[in-house]
Amino acid sequence: MNYTISEENYLKTIFLLQETEGTVSTNTLAEKLQTKPASVTDMMKKLDAKKLLNYKPYYGFTLSAEGKKIALGIIRRHRLWEYFLCNKLNFGWEEVHLLAEELEHVGNKKLVDRLDAFLGFPSYDPHGDPIPDSKGRVRNIRKIPLHQLPALRPAEVCQVTNQSSEMLELLHHKQIGIGTKLEIKKFFDFDHSLEIKMKNSTITISEQLAQNIFVTYEQDL
Amino acid sequence: MNYTISEENYLKTIFLLQETEGTVSTNTLAEKLQTKPASVTDMMKKLDAKKLLNYKPYYGFTLSAEGKKIALGIIRRHRLWEYFLCNKLNFGWEEVHLLAEELEHVGNKKLVDRLDAFLGFPSYDPHGDPIPDSKGRVRNIRKIPLHQLPALRPAEVCQVTNQSSEMLELLHHKQIGIGTKLEIKKFFDFDHSLEIKMKNSTITISEQLAQNIFVTYEQDL
DNA sequence: TTTAAAATTTAGACAAAGCTAAAAAAATGC
DNA sequence: GCATTTTTTTAGCTTTGTCTAAATTTTAAA
Numbered sequence: 001m002n003y004t005i006s007e008e009n010y011l012k013t014i015f016l017l018q019e020t021e022g023t024v025s026t027n028t029l030a031e032k033l034q035t036k037p038a039s040v041t042d043m044m045k046k047l048d049a050k051k052l053l054n055y056k057p058y059y060g061f062t063l064s065a066e067g068k069k070i071a072l073g074i075i076r077r078h079r080l081w082e083y084f085l086c087n088k089l090n091f092g093w094e095e096v097h098l099l100a101e102e103l104e105h106v107g108n109k110k111l112v113d114r115l116d117a118f119l120g121f122p123s124y125d126p127h128g129d130p131i132p133d134s135k136g137r138v139r140n141i142r143k144i145p146l147h148q149l150p151a152l153r154p155a156e157v158c159q160v161t162n163q164s165s166e167m168l169e170l171l172h173h174k175q176i177g178i179g180t181k182l183e184i185k186k187f188f189d190f191d192h193s194l195e196i197k198m199k200n201s202t203i204t205i206s207e208q209l210a211q212n213i214f215v216t217y218e219q220d221l
Numbered sequence: 222m223n224y225t226i227s228e229e230n231y232l233k234t235i236f237l238l239q240e241t242e243g244t245v246s247t248n249t250l251a252e253k254l255q256t257k258p259a260s261v262t263d264m265m266k267k268l269d270a271k272k273l274l275n276y277k278p279y280y281g282f283t284l285s286a287e288g289k290k291i292a293l294g295i296i297r298r299h300r301l302w303e304y305f306l307c308n309k310l311n312f313g314w315e316e317v318h319l320l321a322e323e324l325e326h327v328g329n330k331k332l333v334d335r336l337d338a339f340l341g342f343p344s345y346d347p348h349g350d351p352i353p354d355s356k357g358r359v360r361n362i363r364k365i366p367l368h369q370l371p372a373l374r375p376a377e378v379c380q381v382t383n384q385s386s387e388m389l390e391l392l393h394h395k396q397i398g399i400g401t402k403l404e405i406k407k408f409f410d411f412d413h414s415l416e417i418k419m420k421n422s423t424i425t426i427s428e429q430l431a432q433n434i435f436v437t438y439e440q441d442l
Numbered sequence: 443t444t445t446a447a448a449a450t451t452t453a454g455a456c457a458a459a460g461c462t463a464a465a466a467a468a469a470t471g472c
Numbered sequence: 473g474c475a476t477t478t479t480t481t482t483a484g485c486t487t488t489g490t491c492t493a494a495a496t497t498t499t500a501a502a
Contacts (some may be wrong), residue, residue, distance in 0.1 A: 089335040208284040
């Protein structure tokens, strides 16, 4: 019922890798975890014995349903702490990952749920990754650059790829930041600029800017 | 420069024990840490080798200056997290100790200092114990029951020993709680009641009540 | 002051998690 | 289809922190 820090790190990393790769190999996992393949095999046997893994020697592994559940809990904690560090303690996004890596292993459910409430049940961490809710559910959302967002679809800014000071100045002036809720009102074919509606204003954004702003929106509904 | 969770727990516990006992014995420490005397001896050798301890076999141990410094850092983290849990996440004082026990091992200095600032640089944790500042200094304060407080000395409520609902009701009515600042104006010899001045009011308190309210005040000055 | 009791340390084992080096299985190339 | 390379696993060792049982030292008591 309770897992070591090491086990948790393996579970989390497998989860994240299998999202993109489908199945995870010994070498890939070893590299991600900065360890040796032999150590990975050892741990895989242990997690397999605990039924957290679908493991067939020489053929890679994926998480079992139970394994996924646990991994989602760890990821939830990680992302909530990242949000806390950025939005309450004023850390920059680059700094928070390593700190959250330590905090995520404090696994008390009540603590995490209260932290969630304290933060106002955020949906995304400062990097734009979705935060699983207290039941481990992740919103079925899509992350895309703003210029690809369908018109009239409510969305939320989750990431800004260009970090130049000019870009940040522009964003600041237009009052756009991580978490800003918006919706595209109109596309202009001439210069591919967009008219977007925000909470209290409607503004126009260039194609260039839109390409560097990533937003999330609900797939279903 | 970096210590394991186990080492930190030993250092913290020795520090707290030696405050009251002067020197710490193997058995006492083993009991506090819920482990066996033999394990304590093992760890003492290790901490001694790292020069964190004054250790003479069979004659107990105290922390070296360096050991104390590290212990104060751990205690600072512990008490700040306790404050956070109570005042931001609305946990009760009884609940926070175990949680803080885990959080205290996240040792990043910048994180802790920012948390401190976020909380408004509190001086006492929810149990009334003083929180060391970022340089490891603890205010030179004295904790005593209210009826022993010298007159006209500014003090702060830090602990309430009787937790009966009657007591809590009375405290609530008189608007006294942890952190309340007050000062004794007058002693009445007849019934040993006290007149105390608070921020916006002056009230009278019975001897019985005063015995159960603990306050801190600055020793020097 | 000698002896029994209590406290402390030593010796030897164990589990967790890692490592290196060697063996085995799978994939690739010709 | 066989040989070579790559990947994965096995075997055996190390460290950390724990334990039990035995030995030693200190303390207390008669």
